[in-house]
Amino acid sequence: MATKFTLNGKRVTSSAPGATPLLWVIREELKLTGTKFGCGAGLCGACMVHVNGSRAYSCQTEVGSMAGKRITTIEGISRNSDHPVQKAWLAERVPQCGYCQSGQIMSAVDLLKKNKSPTREQIVEHMSTNICRCGTYQRIVKAVQRAAKEV
């Protein structure tokens, strides 16, 4: 019951049972640990990835449903940390503990793909899927606005 899909541009195969959350396949089987486990229940966004270009909670996505799909993780959005969102994140010095930040960045990239110049309200609405217990929210807003100018 192997599942084949594309991960950050590479063809990969998972041998985990189809009902296994994609999160654990990415982290423990395919060993890309930038995607994080926060709640396992679709409540925090730490596990956010892109499936066929749109964001998805990997903890709520069964690997069996991923056959033939394109998945992107934090490791796959740029080669040298030079995605405009990553650069903006550093310029605004967003991360504190950093644990939520992969998910935050994946949500932000998703937003800017769909909406090149989001309003503050649109940013807040879109990003409210992602918890940051360190409370970096104000800087996230600024970083998204900064990145929007560059994208």
Place this chain on the structure above:
Amino acid sequence: MTSAKAKSARTARSPSTSRRGFMVGAGGFTLMLGLEGHTALAATLGKMRAGKAFSPWISIAPDGTITIMAAATEMGQGSMTSLPLVIAEELDADWGKVRIIPAPVDDKIYLNPAYQMMYTAGSNAVRVHFPRHRIFGAQVRKVLLDNAAKKLGVPVDELTTGPSVVIHEKSKRRLTYGQIAAFAEVPEKAPEIKPEQLKKPADFRLIGKDVMRVELPGKVNGSVKYSIDLQMPGMLYGVVLREPIEGAGLDKVDEAKIANLPGVVKVVKLPYGVGVLANTAWEAFAARRALDGAVAWGKKGDAQGFDSEKGMDQFSADARNLSHKVSEWTKDGNFADVFAKSASTMEAEWRNDLAYHAQMEPLNAVALVAPDGSSAELWCGTQSQTTAQQASAKALGIDRDKVKVNDMLMGGGFGRRGHRDTEFIVDAVLLSKEAKRPVKVMWTREDDIKNGRFRPMSVNYLRAGFDAGGKITSWSHRVAGDRVTPYMDPVRYEQSKGRDGILMGGADMNGYDVPNHLTELIYKDTGVRTSPLRGTGNIANRFASEGFLDEIARKQGKDPIEVRLALLTKLPRAQKVLETVAKMADWKRKRADGRGLGVAYIDYTGTYLAGIAEVSLDRRAGAIKVHDFWCAIDVGIAVQPDNVVAQTESSIVYGIGLALMETVTVKGGVVQQSNFYDYSVPRMSDVPSMHIELIKTANAPSGAGQMATPLVQPAVAGAFAQITGRYLRHAPFTPERVKRALA
């Protein structure tokens, strides 16, 4: 050494050559950016010391690489950068050549003097280490200068230094630190440094300049490693079901139910619960779910039958019962006599629920115990390298020096990872011992809450007496609260002679010039697990005392800021933060649209700060919205000013959660919440616009990691009172409580 087995191809970690299980970005990844166009090359995280050891803190390699030890662990607060930065400043190091590595466990050298062990807590890392770290840097600079003088044949006082270079101006000769390291002789005893030999603050190149935090670049590309990210060859996955009530004991476990599940290797009875070892993470989590229905618990444990709601009423009754047995916390003058003769008096009570840390990374650890149990290696996120080592050694019955600790970056700490028994690390140790293989134990979010150790619940009962002119002439503050320190760290409790500074933090007079005051404690021991949580007792205790002062001001028709200023005339730094924040918020301007303002002031272990909240209210929904929060903060010298601002923003957001939504309830001794759907924390939509002003003073640096958190509750309650004339006295201010206050 068994740990050779732990060598992982992915991280190329070999215990004999590396202390740290992660690398950041590409090896030489540096960044040229800064907040104010500052372009210092960034220091990076390193893996091992390189070159000659000039002291336990500093090594210099012939290529100029400078390795500096970080004594504090990193949980997002930035100490892993700011402490080595202080050393680098006095060393006059080229920051771009600095590699920072976590200090090994050696209490004698790398201790936090405030705790006499390696421990990162109390937001005191910079405050406590700053003076010592300056000396450590200056000592090595002196050794470099002496060696250079000898080599160049010139008197040492003709030499100066620039970033990583010794300069002889007269002969225009220069020796880099790397060159000197190649031939330097290091004296056995470090040279003595007199205060006048330290840099003048005006000459600081690094302190106060906002360098890039070393671990930040790796936090935007997923490359930094937390312990939860590690894997070892042959590693098993562990899960644990812990007794729901501390000390309940295991009655029975239906092992067959678990042992036959796919991938399960072993079911392990533990002194406090049941563990399962499995081949994959998902098989381990499936076993964890099955455990819930497979275990019966004993009936022991102090918290049996405890109900937090009823408990709160009992706390209140005790706090108000003036003949209840109390212990004295602080005292000045004679409260009882003066209060009895007051022209008028006021009294009120404040309540705070249990609250949960909710660090973003659920607790976990990786352990590798030698098959014969004689040694172990750990990879864990801990606030105390010392207790991680001690507790693990104790669990295995071996000497401390047989346990090697690799402290990893933490996905948040907030006080949760500093308990003496480091139980989540011991989980991994005991399961690895049983497996005779490396084991990664992960708690689920549900485990993390159910096994939570909480900010204790408490009731504060305050009374004040006034003379005929309305001046406060006596003040009493009684705290009925659950014990923290004896539970979280019995050793520390003994060292502090039975004073629970975590529960009682902020129960003093806050610097207010009020005579005849008395603080008393009614100590509770409900058996509920407790913990220091960001802001500690200051949250509850300052909520009460600042709230009371606010009520007094309003009752007397006075301005709450002016009332405070009048009581703080001897403290110019306090006055300054209050005056500044009043200006920032345009305090005197009456808000439109039914909005209100509230203020709070705190002296938090030498950090002075004041905050103002602008709030609106949806009366029908009972919903409070905080629109803006202004804060003026004086931490003395700010080593990393923007990081102080970031920590203050962070503390305010944390305070918003505690003020508005966060509550843990206990029924029959058991925690009722289980994930972020029934334990809400602030999301982006809950967060106000935050305006922080850092007041720069030349005072010794003080902390910033949690100082603003206790401002939020009293400021929000003050704003609510301004809008409604009613008082919120029970945090969090949930819609039901808001509606009750309005009824």
